[in-house]
Amino acid sequence: MKYYSIIGLEVHLELNTKSKAFCGCSTQFGNAANSQTCPVCLGMPGSLPVLNRTALSFALKAALALNCRISNFTKFDRKNYFYPDLPKSYQISQYDKPLSHHGWLDIEMGDSVKRIGITRVHQEEDTGKLLHKEGEPSSLIDFNRSGIPLLEIVSEPDMNSPQEAYEYLTQLKAILEYLDVSDCSMEKGSLRCDANISISDDPKKLGTKTEIKNLNSFKAVRSALEYESARQIKVLESGQGMVQETRLWDDNKGKTLPMRSKEEAHDYRYFPEPDLVPFTFDDKEIESVKKSLPELPAQRRKRFVKDYALSEYDAKVLTQDKALADYFQECAKNYNNPKAITNWLLSDIAAIMNTKLAGIKELNLSPLALADMLKMIDANVLSGKMAKDVLIQMIDTGKTAKDIVEQKGLKQISDDKTIIEAADKVLKENPKAVEDFKSGKEQAIVFLVGQLMRHTKGKANPALANKILKERLGAM
C-alpha cells in the first residue's frame, strides 16, 4: 500500500533586537545568569509590560518577506500555564488575531517548485531557562532569556517528505538571515523547530498526528521525520490505532520516544492581555516596511545568474548563505572572474568550513585576500596546486598569500631560463624517456614534467614546463 506523509512545522525564532519584547533589558547571549533582568521580565507583582515597537517591526518585516497578509488590527493574548521558567505563569502571545497570516514560501525539489503555505506568523515572548545539575535535588533558573521577543512561524501541513521539511527550513532560515532579524542559530537556541507528522493511505485524509520536539538541527528534523514516518507506517500496518501524542527525538539513539502525557495535557485558557492595548498597522506603515525589505535569497540568486553568469545551481548554493553571498560579492568587486571565485568558495573553502564547523565570517579570510590570491594564480605566481596549500596557510595564520609565498619561497618559477636549465638536466638524466617520446610515446612527457617538478620542488609553472620540455625535445 502507498502511504503519504503529511508534515507541518512550527518554528520559533528569537528576534535580535537590542532589548526585550516588553522591558528594556538587554538580550545579549551568554552573560552571567539573571544579570539581564528587571521586575517586568521577572514577572514581579505590580510590574507591567510595555511593547517594544522595534520587535514588532522586525516581526512585520519577517511576515512580509514570507508573503503574509498583515492584520490591520492585532492584539496580544495571555497563554496561561504553570512552569518555573515562566515567571508570570502566562506567556504573552497572540491567539485569535495574529499580526499576520496566509503566507507562503517556495521550495525546490529537483526541477519542480513547491509552494508551502504559512498559516501564521505571530509575536510572543521567550521563557527563562532551567538549569538542572546532575544529582542536585533542586534546579536553578536563569531569566536572562525571559521576555526576549520570539516569532512563531507556523506552516500549513503542506510538506510530504522529510526532505521537503529540510528544504523548507533551509529556505526559511535563508530568508530570515537576509532580513537580519535573528541569529537563526539552532546551537544558541535562537531558532527552534517542532514538527507535526501524520501518515495516511489517502492523500486527502489527514491521519492521527504526532508532534516531535527536541529537534536540535535541520538534519535532526529530517532524521526524526524519517524515523517517525516509518514508525507510524509500522503501527498502521500492524492494525494498532495511532495515538495523538508528543514525542521527543533522541539524537543519539536515532529514535522518537513518547513524552509523559501529563506534561502535555494543557488548557492554556487564552484571553486578551489586558495590560497591553490592541494596536493597528496602517497601510502606509506596511507599505514602507515592504519597500524597505532587503533583497531576498530568490531575488539575489536571479541577479547572480544574470550579473555574474553563474549556473543556477552555483547561484542557489551561494545565495542560501547570506554571509557567503555577501562574501562572494565583495570578492567579485576585486577580482573579475566570478566563476573562479565560486569554484573556490564551493569546493576548497566549503571543505574547510565543514571541517572547522565555521561560517565564512569566522574563517579569517577576507574577500580581498582571496581575490589577491586568485590574481596570483592568473599571474602564474601560484599554480592551482600550490594555491590550495597557500589557502590553508592563509586561513591558519591570517597572512596574505603574498606574504606566505615570499616567506616560504613558494613562488612559482615562471622564467624560461631556470626552467630551460632544469629541463636540460631532466632530459640528460632520463635518456629512456627521451627515447620513448621520440619513438611516438607521447605519454613520456608526463613523466618528464613530473621529474622537472621534482627538481624545482614543485614550483615550476606546469604549463611552461610542458611547453619548454617539448621545445627542447624537438630540438634534440
Added chain:
Amino acid sequence: MESFQLTANKLKEEYKNNKIKPQDTVRALFKHIDEVEPKVKAFAHLDQNEIANNVGANGRSPLQLSGIPVAIKDNICVKDQLTTCASKILAGFKPPYDATVIEKLKNAGAILFGKTNMDEFAFGSSCENSCYYPTRNPWDTSRIPGGSSGGSAAAVAADETIMALGSDTGGSIRQPAGLCGVVGLKPTYGRVSRYGLIAFASSLDQIGPITKDVSDSALLMNVISGHDERDTTSADVAVPDYTKSLVKDVKGLKIGVPKEYFVEGIDPEVKTAIEKSIKVLTGLGAKCEEVSLPHTEYAVSVYYIVATAEASSNLGRFDGIRYGYRADENKSMISMVAATRGEGFGQEAKRRIILGTFALSSGYYDAYYLKAQKVRTLIKNDFDQAFRKFDCIITPTSPTAAFKIGEKVSDPLSMYLSDIFTISVNLAGIPAMSVPCGFTKNNLPIGMQIMAKPFDEETIFRVAFTYEQNTQWHLQKPKL
C-alpha cells in the same frame, strides 16, 4: 482641633504659617493610633520608628504634599517595605521597586504612612478576608468598614492618617469610603498609572484617593494622575489642575438619576438620604431627571466573570518559587506549587481563582468570558448614552450602611451584591466618587456616588465640592 484631625489642606496652611511641623503631626498621629488602632485595626504594617526617622521636611517647602502623611493600601508596591496584599502567600515580600504613584508621592514630599489592611488581593467588600485580622468600622466597631480598601477608609475616618490611597476594581474605594463617612474617588481607567499596583483585574483596577474632604481628594489627584510610560493602559491625556474645579456652582448642571438603582433591597434610609441630597443640589440650581441604564442588572454577573478570569491569570505567578510564602513540601515541583497555593491563599482567593479558571476554560470561554465582554460593552454604551444628556449621574454608593462583622461571610453572593451600585463604573471605565451624605438612625454613614464621563473628574469635583460646602456630613467624627 488637634493636628492629626486636620485635612491635608489645613495642615499645609499650618505648616506654612509655621504653627506646627510634620514631626508634630506624626507624633500626634502615633499617640492617637496607640489609642484607637487596637479597636480599628486599620493597618497591616506600620513601622513607627522608620516613619519617625524619615520625617525630614519642615513642611515649608513648596512641594504639594510636603510633610503630609499618606497611608498606602497593602497592594501598592513600596520599595523595601512589606507589600503583601494582606495575603499569606506574599508573607515577607518587600518589592525592590516603587509603584509609580509612590514615586510621585515621594517626589511631592509626602510621608508614606504605613500599609493599610484590605481584603486579600482586594477580593471582598468587608475587609474580613485579610490574612491578618478584620478591620472595624470606626463608627461602630462591631461592623465592617467595607472593602476592599477598608483599612485606608477606616484609617482616614478614625484620623489615623491624613490621607490614604486605595484601589478600586468593583467599588473597593467608594464602598468603604461610603460606609466610613469619608471621600473616595475612583478615577477614570487610565487616569492613574497602575505600575506597581499588584493586579487583581487589570482591565478594571484603578488607584485613587481616600480623604477627609473633597478638596484633599483634588490635591491628591493632582499628584498621582497622569500618563506613565511604564503602563501602556494609562492615558496620554492632559491632567487639569483639579483644585480649580473646587467651585461652588452647580447652576444648570444636569443630573441623571438612574431608576435601576432604586430597586428592591435598597435600605429606605439610604434612599431617603440620597433623595434629600439631590434636593440640596437642585436647590442650588442643578436640574435633575430620571435616566435609564438598562443593562445594570447584568453588571454583577459580568463583573464576576471578567474580574475573576483576569484574577485567575494574575495570581498564577504566586507559586512559591521566587518570592513570598513557600510550603514545606518538596516531593516535586508540581506538589510544591500546589501546596504553596493551597496554604498561601485564603478561601475567597481560592473561590475566585477557581471561578475565573473555569470561565476561561476551553469550551466555556465563549459562553462566559466572551459573552461577558459583550455585555460589558452594552453597559458602557448605556453610560455613553446617558452622558450625552447628563453632566453627571447620582446614585447611592451602597444599598445599605455598614453591616455586622461576620454577617455575610458565609453568604458570598449577598456579599457580592453589596457592590451592586459601584461595579458598573469599573466595567465602563468611568470616574466616580463617594461623598458622605447622611447617617442612619444608628449613626452609620451613608455615601452618595457621583459618576461622570471618562476623564471628566472635574465635574465630579465641582458637584461634590458644592454639595460638601452646603452640608455638614463630612465634618462629623466617629467617637472611639
